Amino acid sequence: MPDTQPDALLIDRPAKTLRQLALEKMREAILTMKFRPGERLVERALCERLGVSRSVVREVLRHLESEGLVETIPNHGPAVAAPEPAKIAQIYELRSMLEALAARHCAARATPEDLNALRAALEEVREGYASADPFAVLAATANFYETMFRAAGRLVAWELLVSLNGRITHLRARTISTSGRDREGVAEMQAILDAIEARDPDAAEAASVRHLQNALTLALNQSQA
Amino acid sequence: MPDTQPDALLIDRPAKTLRQLALEKMREAILTMKFRPGERLVERALCERLGVSRSVVREVLRHLESEGLVETIPNHGPAVAAPEPAKIAQIYELRSMLEALAARHCAARATPEDLNALRAALEEVREGYASADPFAVLAATANFYETMFRAAGRLVAWELLVSLNGRITHLRARTISTSGRDREGVAEMQAILDAIEARDPDAAEAASVRHLQNALTLALNQSQA
DNA sequence: GTCAATCTTATGGTATACCATAAGACAACA
DNA sequence: TGTTGTCTTATGGTATACCATAAGATTGAC
Numbered sequence: 123m124p125d126t127q128p129d130a131l132l133i134d135r136p137a138k139t140l141r142q143l144a145l146e147k148m149r150e151a152i153l154t155m156k157f158r159p160g161e162r163l164v165e166r167a168l169c170e171r172l173g174v175s176r177s178v179v180r181e182v183l184r185h186l187e188s189e190g191l192v193e194t195i196p197n198h199g200p201a202v203a204a205p206e207p208a209k210i211a212q213i214y215e216l217r218s219m220l221e222a223l224a225a226r227h228c229a230a231r232a233t234p235e236d237l238n239a240l241r242a243a244l245e246e247v248r249e250g251y252a253s254a255d256p257f258a259v260l261a262a263t264a265n266f267y268e269t270m271f272r273a274a275g276r277l278v279a280w281e282l283l284v285s286l287n288g289r290i291t292h293l294r295a296r297t298i299s300t301s302g303r304d305r306e307g308v309a310e311m312q313a314i315l316d317a318i319e320a321r322d323p324d325a326a327e328a329a330s331v332r333h334l335q336n337a338l339t340l341a342l343n344q345s346q347a
Numbered sequence: 348m349p350d351t352q353p354d355a356l357l358i359d360r361p362a363k364t365l366r367q368l369a370l371e372k373m374r375e376a377i378l379t380m381k382f383r384p385g386e387r388l389v390e391r392a393l394c395e396r397l398g399v400s401r402s403v404v405r406e407v408l409r410h411l412e413s414e415g416l417v418e419t420i421p422n423h424g425p426a427v428a429a430p431e432p433a434k435i436a437q438i439y440e441l442r443s444m445l446e447a448l449a450a451r452h453c454a455a456r457a458t459p460e461d462l463n464a465l466r467a468a469l470e471e472v473r474e475g476y477a478s479a480d481p482f483a484v485l486a487a488t489a490n491f492y493e494t495m496f497r498a499a500g501r502l503v504a505w506e507l508l509v510s511l512n513g514r515i516t517h518l519r520a521r522t523i524s525t526s527g528r529d530r531e532g533v534a535e536m537q538a539i540l541d542a543i544e545a546r547d548p549d550a551a552e553a554a555s556v557r558h559l560q561n562a563l564t565l566a567l568n569q570s571q572a
Numbered sequence: 573g574t575c576a577a578t579c580t581t582a583t584g585g586t587a588t589a590c591c592a593t594a595a596g597a598c599a600a601c602a
Numbered sequence: 603t604g605t606t607g608t609c610t611t612a613t614g615g616t617a618t619a620c621c622a623t624a625a626g627a628t629t630g631a632c
Contacts, residue, residue, distance in 0.1 A: 177617065
């Protein structure tokens with residue numbers, strides 16, 4: 123009997139509730155643009171597509187409303203949230219602040235394991251770009267930044283960033299598809315990582331701000347196109 | 348017939364849904380500590396207290412979960428979220444960044460009307476402290492900062508700040524009750540306003556950071572007491 | 573053809589029913 | 603007394619029923 127730790131005998135708990143599964147499914151579908159911004163989300167249609175009752179659908183929609191991914195228009199019901207042009211620049215500004223904060227603290231405190239994880243994550247971003255699937259890029263990018271925020275010990279900031287990013291997914295997906303962004307985007311993230319590896323918080327912060335500034339420029343161009 | 352504007356004849360829309368009313372009620376109750384952190388929120392009991400069906404209660408709870416005010420523990424159901432000590436410093440750090448951003452931009456762009464509104468709002472903070480009711484202080488303080496964020500054109504940041512503040516309400520209420528905080532807290536906010544009136548973004552930012560640093564010190568003392 | 577009145581349907585808002593199961597109470601046994 | 607087994611209840615998860623009404627379609631009058 124080599125392993126008598128209590129944890130070793132712990133019975134796996136049952137799977138998630140239908141509500142949780144449906145929430146994850148809907149969140150992913152919105153974030154990967156299976157639904158267009160502004161598209162109506164009709165409860166009964168979602169019931170059929172998700173295979174759950176209206177109770178579950180409604181509760182899921184309440185979550186997504188609070189997350190900002192869904193907005194409910196009086197007399198029309200819920201729809202996928204469309205970004206408000208007036209808020210795009212604000213969102214990028216806040217992203218810049220949050221990412222700069224994480225980069226700075228990551229440069230100051232990352233462990234060798236953190237650095238390895240960041241390198242691996244950046245490699246996945248490259249592969250994402252090679253696959254030409256913007257959502258693969260977004261997923262890999264999110265992984266890179268989550269790794270960075272974790273290494274920086276800034277999980278609350280990460281939560282804020284995730285909610286901000288969720289509101290501009292379509293825009294980010296389009297900027298990723300911009301010609302040349304694969305080289306420039308990866309180079310900018312590499313510059314952030316270089317600064318982190320060099321343990322230079324100021325440089326990491328500056329590289330982050332530069333990266334976001336370029337992303338904002340692209341985003342503004344896209345939202346006018 | 349002096350006023351024939353179409354708006355003048357517009358029939359008032361019906362009141363909010365039960366769900367919205369219940370959500371506001373519950374949010375306020377949590378934010379004014381009618382429920383303790385960690386307190387179980389039993390659906391059927393809430394139905395009786397709110398006078399609505401379980402459907403409404405469940406949907407409200409889903410909103411509040413996503414807002415971070417309620418957490419649902421497996422096999423135990425929903426409870427008022429308790430702050431995680433590891434996150435308090437992070438939350439104050441982010442508050443500092445957001446408030447500093449707003450103060451800086453308010454100093455740069457506030458109109459005379461904005462300034463009047465800020466002065467009036469600060470006077471209400473004073474009255475709040477004079478009433479010795481920490482929640483009156485919190486409400487007046489929120490009004491002051493909302494005014495500032497609006498004047499700064501930073502409503503997305505305001506949304507983030509509101510959600511962060513919601514997670515530490517009990518702590519903020521306790522710091523407000525700290526002896527001497529009425530003088531110091533108001534003086535610090537006055538310093539922020541002075542800098543804004545002087546149109547000095549750097550000073551406004553510095554005053555904001557100082558204010559939050561002091562609030563954090565108090566909060567950490569309180570969370571150890 | 574146009575406009576108003578009426579009808580129908582789709583859909584959101586809300587209440588209620590049913591089920592599963594965790595947790596607690598109680599009884600029996602060693 | 604401590605442990606195990608059984609029963610009961612509280613409570614969350616989910617499905618369904620019912621209602622109100624906005625929106626669209628249809629009909630009739632001019």
